[in-house]
Structures are given as structure tokens and as C-alpha cells.
Amino acid sequence: MKVSRELEAFQGRIGYEFRRPELLVRAMTHSSIASDSRPDNQRLEFLGDRVLGLVIAEVLMRDDRAAAEGQLAPRFNAMVRKETCAEVARSVELGSVLKLGKSEQVTGGRRKMALLGDAMEALIAAVYADGGFEPARDMVLRLWGDRVENVEADARDAKTTLQEWAQGRKMKPPKYEVLDRSGPDHAPVFRVVARLDDGTEAEGEAPSKRNAEQAAAKALLEKVSND
Structure with missing residues (x-):
């Protein structure tokens, strides 16, 4: 199977060339454009989530042999x-090669967090199915890069940290508001805004309200730290 020029360039960005490019095509096919002859990436997403989890769990345990489960769990998450x-x-411009239906295209599907996250998991599974665990592991570690080394900062509870930051400046606790809930019932996407009492705010998206609040808090922390 011959792949498009765009997919050839994408393989260069992820550092892996498929022997069975149909797996890559499937990983990039969203359900909004799928058909009997063009299966979507949902089953690959399911597998990729597990492969990613194994890779990350393995490397976290290797890099900190003294860490307890209670320390590893938030890093893993x-x-x-x-x-x-x-x-x-986004770092490998995956959105540019996603195959989407017209409805998703016009609503900005190439930029949606849920679609991009799902497709990345599907890509991991596609590499695993094409070349085995080692190539999938190598790609994950290469693309995740220094995120793994800096995981301690990412694993902090952003809402707690933001509240402590506000209290330290004699401000009221941040407020959170759900701005939007989209997607099907089995795969919702919540968009939440975190707002300080001086009006400074930032948004976050996630598959649950709780995680969206954490994402918004993290974005607001980054914003106030750069001001």
C-alpha cells in the first residue's frame, strides 16, 4: 500500500516507517469518516492505551527504584x-494527517484534545502491531522526551497548588465553571474555566469535569507565573 506524501512526512516526524502502512492509515481514521471498507481507530486506541501504560510504568519504576506506589501513581497518571x-x-503535527468527516472538520476536530489524544494512542498501537513492543516503546520514549524526566512537576495537584498560590496573595480561592460539554455520552469532553477574583482566567479540556478543572488550574498557574 502506497501512503500519501503527508503520511510519509509524518512517519519522518515520529521516527518510524511502517511495513504495513494500512495500520497507520487506520490509526489516523476517526469514526466520523469510517465505513465498512475503512475501519476507524477506536480498537487501536484501546490497545494503545495499554501499551502506553506499560511503557510509562516500566520507565518510571526503572528511573526511581525507591519510589512507593503512592508516589508512582500520580506520575503515571x-x-x-x-x-x-x-x-x-501536537508536537508531531498529528492533526494535519487525521482523516475526519466533514462535521468534525468544520468544528475544529484537528485541534480537539480528545481526538488528538485518541489518535496518539491509536498510533502507538499501530506501531506495536506493525513492529512489536520495542519499536512502540522507543517511539513513546522519544516523543514523550523530557516530559518523563519532568514528571514530578506535572504530577502535582494543580488545583491545590493554585489555591495555595491565591491564598498566599490574600486572594479568594479560584472558581471553576463548566463552559461546554461536547461529544457522545461514552466519550464526553468538558471545557472548564478557572478564574481568580482579579479576573485572570484560563481554560482546560478533559474527558471528565475533574480533570478539566485540573487542566484549567494548570493553565492558569502557567499564565500567572509568566505575568
């Missing part, structure tokens, strides 16, 4: 959450 997968997807 920070590395495998949908937001992190989407960040990695």
Missing part, C-alpha cells in the same frame, strides 16, 4: 492522561 497524549500529538 500525568504521563498517560489524554491531555499529555494530545500535547505529544
Whole structure:
């Protein structure tokens, strides 16, 4: 199977060339454009989530042999959450090669956190199915890069940190508001804004309200630290 010029360039960005490029095509096919002859990436996403989890768990245990389970768990969650997968997807411009239906295209599907995160997990599974665990592991570690080394900062509870930051400046606790809930019931996407009493605010998206609040708090922390 011959792949498009765009997918050839994408393989260069991820550092892996498929022997069975149909796996790559499937990993980049969203359900909004799928058909009987063009299966979507949902089953690959399911597998990729597990492969990613094994890779991250392995490297976290290797890098800190003294860490207890209670220390490893938040680090692990920070590395495998949908937001992190989407960040990695953006770093390799995955959205540019996603195959989407018209409805998703017009609503900005190539930039949606949930779609990008799902497709990244599907890509990991596609590499695993094409070349085995070692190539999948190598790609994950290459694309996640220094995120793994800096995981301690990413694993902090952003809401607690933001509240402590506000209290230290004699401000009221931050407020959180759900701005939007989209997607099907089995795969919702919440968009939440975190707001300080001086009006400074930032937004976050996630598959749950709780995680969206954490994402918004993290974005607001980054914003106030750069001001």
C-alpha cells in the first residue's frame, strides 16, 4: 500500500516507517469518516492505551527504584492522561494527517484534545502491531522526551497548588465553571474555566469535569507565573 506524501512526512516526524502502512492509515481514521471498507481507530486506541501504560510504568519504576506506589501513581497518571497524549500529538503535527468527516472538520476536530489524544494512542498501537513492543516503546520514549524526566512537576495537584498560590496573595480561592460539554455520552469532553477574583482566567479540556478543572488550574498557574 502506497501512503500519501503527508503520511510519509509524518512517519519522518515520529521516527518510524511502517511495513504495513494500512495500520497507520487506520490509526489516523476517526469514526466520523469510517465505513465498512475503512475501519476507524477506536480498537487501536484501546490497545494503545495499554501499551502506553506499560511503557510509562516500566520507565518510571526503572528511573526511581525507591519510589512507593503512592508516589508512582500520580506520575503515571500525568504521563498517560489524554491531555499529555494530545500535547505529544501536537508536537508531531498529528492533526494535519487525521482523516475526519466533514462535521468534525468544520468544528475544529484537528485541534480537539480528545481526538488528538485518541489518535496518539491509536498510533502507538499501530506501531506495536506493525513492529512489536520495542519499536512502540522507543517511539513513546522519544516523543514523550523530557516530559518523563519532568514528571514530578506535572504530577502535582494543580488545583491545590493554585489555591495555595491565591491564598498566599490574600486572594479568594479560584472558581471553576463548566463552559461546554461536547461529544457522545461514552466519550464526553468538558471545557472548564478557572478564574481568580482579579479576573485572570484560563481554560482546560478533559474527558471528565475533574480533570478539566485540573487542566484549567494548570493553565492558569502557567499564565500567572509568566505575568
